[in-house]
Amino acid sequence: MSGDSGLSTRDAENVAISANAHLALADLPSCVASLGHIAVGMAAGRGWSERAGTSPWRAMVGFATLSMSPDIDVVGMALGVPYGAPWGHRGATHALLTAIVAGTAVATLARRRGERWLPRVALACVTLASHGLLDAMTDGGMGIALLWPFTTHRFFLPWRPIPVAPIGMGILTGSGLTVMAWEALVFLPFFAYALWPRAPRS
Numbered sequence: 115m116s117g118d119s120g121l122s123t124r125d126a127e128n129v130a131i132s133a134n135a136h137l138a139l140a141d142l143p144s145c146v147a148s149l150g151h152i153a154v155g156m157a158a159g160r161g162w163s164e165r166a167g168t169s170p171w172r173a174m175v176g177f178a179t180l181s182m183s184p185d186i187d188v189v190g191m192a193l194g195v196p197y198g199a200p201w202g203h204r205g206a207t208h209a210l211l212t213a214i215v216a217g218t219a220v221a222t223l224a225r226r227r228g229e230r231w232l233p234r235v236a237l238a239c240v241t242l243a244s245h246g247l248l249d250a251m252t253d254g255g256m257g258i259a260l261l262w263p264f265t266t267h268r269f270f271l272p273w274r275p276i277p278v279a280p281i282g283m284g285i286l287t288g289s290g291l292t293v294m295a296w297e298a299l300v301f302l303p304f305f306a307y308a309l310w311p312r313a314p315r316s
């Protein structure tokens with residue numbers, strides 16, 4: 115906190131974003147905690163591979179892709195969809211209902227012969243839902259439309275310890291690399307679980 119306004123630079127930035135929901139992609143000062151999404155997805159994939167007896171790398175790539183997929187909304191923003199619109203960044207694709215519907219569909223379509231349906235669907239839904247919830251724990255940008263389509267209100271969780279990463283090539287700046295290093299540390303337990311060598315099951 116600084117100055118007479120009582121707002122930190124980050125707070126002031128967030129207020130400016132909230133006041134201008136029509137920001138275009140190029141105007142965004144920040145984006146998602148990508149490393150965190152990758153870590154959670156890889157951990158889910160590793161857990162699934164051990165349960166199902168499938169290739170760990172294949173499962174980790176699949177679940178990490180699923181975990182990051184809600185950010186597909188940046189394509190819409192590049193085409194002119196405003197940040198604060200229902201289908202803008204952190205909008206409908208980040209909603210919990212979308213996670214349930216999309217997770218059920220993807221897990222059903224990708225199901226292999228002999229795999230149990232319910233555990234696979236449950237893990238896919240949780241992995242997808244984790245994206246919006248993690249974004250809601252970041253300290254920048256607009257909130258997340260977690261309860262879309264019931265409300266377009268953008269939510270943050272009360273605890274927001276994750277710094278947002280600069281978007282695009284901004285990730286290669288000093289502040290971007292600092293955020294990446296911080297995320298790698300915070301999500302180290304997920305990476306460790308995913309990558310820890312284990313003896314193959316007999």
Ligand SMILES: [Zn+2]
Pocket residue numbers: 146184185204208245249
């Ligand atoms: Zn996101």
